[in-house]
Amino acid sequence: QQQVKQSPQSLIVQKGGIPIINCAYENTAFDYFPWYQQFPGKGPALLIAIRPDVSEKKEGRFTISFNKSAKQFSLHIMDSQPGDSATYFCAASDRGSTLGRLYFGRGTQLTVWP
Amino acid sequence: EPEVTQTPSHQVTQMGQEVILRCVPISNHLYFYWYRQILGQKVEFLVSFYNNEISEKSEIFDDQFSVERPDGSNFTLKIRSTKLEDSAMYFCASSDLEGATNEKLFFGSGTQLSVL
Numbered sequence: 001q002q003q004v005k006q007s008p009q010s011l012i013v014q015k016g017g018i019p020i021i022n023c024a025y026e027n028t029a030f031d032y033f034p035w036y037q038q039f040p041g042k043g044p045a046l047l048i049a050i051r052p053d054v055s056e057k058k059e060g061r062f063t064i065s066f067n068k069s070a071k072q073f074s075l076h077i078m079d080s081q082p083g084d085s086a087t088y089f090c091a092a093s094d095r096g097s098t099l100g101r102l103y104f105g106r107g108t109q110l111t112v113w114p
Numbered sequence: 115e116p117e118v119t120q121t122p123s124h125q126v127t128q129m130g131q132e133v134i135l136r137c138v139p140i141s142n143h144l145y146f147y148w149y150r151q152i153l154g155q156k157v158e159f160l161v162s163f164y165n166n167e168i169s170e171k172s173e174i175f176d177d178q179f180s181v182e183r184p185d186g187s188n189f190t191l192k193i194r195s196t197k198l199e200d201s202a203m204y205f206c207a208s209s210d211l212e213g214a215t216n217e218k219l220f221f222g223s224g225t226q227l228s229v230l
Contacts, residue, residue, distance in 0.1 A: 004156075034218075043118070043205050043221030044157065089157060100147050100209060100219055101170060104157040 003027055004092050006105025013080055014113050021075045021108045023090035028071070030092040034102070035064065035075050038087045047088070048075070080112045116140045118222035120206050126228045127196055135191045135225045137206030146189045147207040147219060148181065150174070157205065163189065196229045203227075 006023045013019045025033075034049035050057045050064040050073065057064045061078040077084055087109050091102040119138040127133050139146050148160040162169040163181055171179075180192045189208075193200055203226050207219040 006156075036221075041223060043207070043223050045221065046218050049218075100145055100162050100207070101159050102149075102157075102219070103159070106156040 003030075003103040004090060004105045006090050006108060008108060009106065010109040010111070012111045012113065015081060017080050017112070019077050019080055019084075019110055019112075021088055021090065021110070022072065023074065023092075023105050024070075024072045025092050025103075026071065027092070027094065027103075029094040030103075032093045032095050033064070033066065033073050034091050034093075035062075036089045036091060036104075038089065038107075044089055077110075080110075082112045082114045085110055085112050116220075118206055118208055118220050120204075120222035120225050122225060123223065124226045124228070126230065129198055129229055130195050133193050133196055133227065135193075135204050135206075135227070137189045137191070137208075137222055138187050139189055139206065139208030140210075140220055141187070143208035143210050143220070145169075145209045145211070146181075146183070147209075148191045149205045149207060149221075150202040151205065151224075152199075152202045160191070160204075193227075196227075198229050201227060201229045 004025050011019050035047045036044035037047040038044040048059045048062045052068050063076040066073045087107045089107045090105040093102050121136045146163040149157050151157045159172050161171040161175045178194045182190050203224040205224045206222045209219045
C-alpha cells in the first residue's frame with residue numbers, strides 16, 4: 001500500500017521559476033509532514049515540515065501548502081536556483097505510534113537550468 | 115556540523131552471503147534507524163532502535179535482518195543471507211529526543227549494497 005503518493009517524478013524549470021511538487025496521503029492518523037532534500041551522493045536532509053493545524057508554512061524560499069480535507073500537501077520553491085537541483089521527498093508520519101517512522105513518497109528529481 | 119557516517123559506501127556481495135553495514139550516529143543521539151531505497155523507488159523504513167532494543171520494525175525487516183549497537187558509537191545492520199532483492203541503498207539515521215518527536219532525522223550518505 002502506497003501511503004504517500006508524490007508527483008511529478010521529475011521536473012525541469014528555468015532559474016527563477018517556481019517548481020511545485022505535490023503529495024497526497026491516505027492515512028488520516030498522519031500528523032506530521034516533512035520534506036527532505038537529497039543531493040547526489042548524500043542522504044536525505046530535512047528541508048521543511050508542517051503540522052496539519054496550519055495550512056501554510058514558509059521558510060525562506062520554500063513553502064509548504066497543506067490541505068487537510070483533501071489530504072494533500074505541496075512544496076513550492078520560489079525563485080528557484082541551480083543549487084536547488086536535487087531530489088525532493090515528501091513524507092508523513094504518525095507521531096502517536098512510532099517516533100521516527102517516516103513514510104516517504106517516491107521522490108521528485110528537480111533540475112533548475114541556469 | 116555533526117553528521118551520521120556510514121561505511122562502506124559501496125558493498126558488493128554474492129547471494130547467500132552475510133553482510134554487515136556500519137553506521138556511526140551523531141554522538142548525543144539516542145534513536146537510531148535504518149531505511150533503504152531500492153533504485154527508482156521510495157525510501158522505506160526498516161527498523162528503529164532505542165535503549166538497546168528494537169522499537170519498531172517493518173514487514174521488510176524479517177528474520178534475515180538484525181541490528182546491533184555493539185559499543186557506544188556504532189550501529190550495525192546485518193543481513194544474514196543476502197538475496198538479489200536486497201540490493202538497495204541503505205541509509206542509517208539518528209535523532210535525539212526532540213528530533214524523534216519532531217521527526218527530524220539525520221541521515222547518513224548511505225551504503226549501496228549490490229547482491230550478485
